[in-house]
Amino acid sequence: MYSFQYSVHHTSKKPNTPSGDCYFVKSYGDTVLISIADGLGSGPDARDAAQKMIDEIEKRAEAGNTPLSLLQEGNRSLHGSRGSVVGIAMIDNRNQQVAYAGIGNITCLVVTRERKKQYLISNPGFLNGRPFRAIERYLPFYPDDTIVLFSDGIELPNNWEYIIANGLSPEKTLKRLVQEMKRIDDDATLIVGKWYKEDSV
Numbered sequence: 001m002y003s004f005q006y007s008v009h010h011t012s013k014k015p016n017t018p019s020g021d022c023y024f025v026k027s028y029g030d031t032v033l034i035s036i037a038d039g040l041g042s043g044p045d046a047r048d049a050a051q052k053m054i055d056e057i058e059k060r061a062e063a064g065n066t067p068l069s070l071l072q073e074g075n076r077s078l079h080g081s082r083g084s085v086v087g088i089a090m091i092d093n094r095n096q097q098v099a100y101a102g103i104g105n106i107t108c109l110v111v112t113r114e115r116k117k118q119y120l121i122s123n124p125g126f127l128n129g130r131p132f133r134a135i136e137r138y139l140p141f142y143p144d145d146t147i148v149l150f151s152d153g154i155e156l157p158n159n160w161e162y163i164i165a166n167g168l169s170p171e172k173t174l175k176r177l178v179q180e181m182k183r184i185d186d187d188a189t190l191i192v193g194k195w196y197k198e199d200s201v
Contacts, residue, residue, distance in 0.1 A: 002093055002143060004032045006193030007174040013042045013153070013187050020046025021151050021189040022054040026061055030094040033061050035070075036106050036189050037086040038151045040126060046187070049081040053127070057088065066090065067101035068136045071127070079129035087122055087149055091141055093195055098141040101134050103127050105152045113144045115165040143195040146173070153188030157181045170194060 004027045012019035020039040026032070037053040039046030056074040065073065067088040078084060085104020092099070100108050102122030109119045123134040141147065146164050150156075157163070157180035164173055170192045177190065 001198045002030075002195040003027070003198050004091070004093075004193055005170050005196050006034070006191060007170040009174055009178050009188065009190040011153075011188050013185060017042075018044055018047040019187040019189075020050055021153065021187040022047070022050040023189050023191060024054045024058050024061075025191065025193070026058070028062050030092060032091045032093075032193070033057070033088070034091070034147070034149055034191055034193065035086065035088045036149050036151055036191065037084045038104070038106065038187065038189070039081075040083045040085070042187055045082045046084075049078060049084040052077045052081060053084050053086050066136060067099050068134060071101050071103065071132075071134055075127045075129060075132060077129075078127050081128060083126045083128035085122075085126050089120070089147060089149060091147065093143070096140055096142055098139050098147060099136050100138075101136045103132060103134055106149065107154075108147070108149045110139050110141060111146045111148065111161065111164045112142075113165055113167065115161050117161060143197070146170070146192060146194045148190070148192050150190040151188060153184050153186035154190045155182045155184055164192070
């Protein structure tokens with residue numbers, strides 16, 4: 001049996017103001033769903049748009065939906081909002097695969113212990129209730145691999161590949177990334193996760 005371990009760095013652009021980024025992580029059975037939504041701009045209106053998207057994803061996470069169908073359902077909730085970019089990754093440990101769909105500048109990548117990195121690319125644009133085009137992308141994802149999702153408020157340090165592939169726990173990996181990365185004046189969310197055998201956790 002495996003369990004999914006993850007760690008999150010989540011900050012707002014200005015102290016004591018709501019972040020325009022929202023995120024969601026949930027494990028169910030052999031599947032994990034990870035999502036980041038970044039409302040356009042910053043402040044309460046951005047937060048409202050991102051939260052609407054995440055609420056819709058959370059509501060429908062276990063209903064057999066795919067990342068693309070979750071994008072479509074979430075998009076319907078954004079009519080009249082400022083709009084949001086979003087990335088959704090669904091990791092299936094039984095089939096050792098990650099599926100991803102995204103709109104806008106959310107970054108998703110997989111890093112192996114051998115420091116091989118592969119990106120799951122989002123389609124350009126943003127969601128605001130209007131029709132959009134997107135596709136699902138797939139990669140193998142094995143227990144020793146690490147998945148990383150982040151919003152555009154994150155700029156990874158130059159040695160990020162070494163840090164991620166170093167075999168540290170998600171918590172320690174994220175801590176090192178945050179310590180060494182450049183601070184950007186923006187809302188920021190970074191999620192690092194991987195599978196572990198339960199007897200090794």
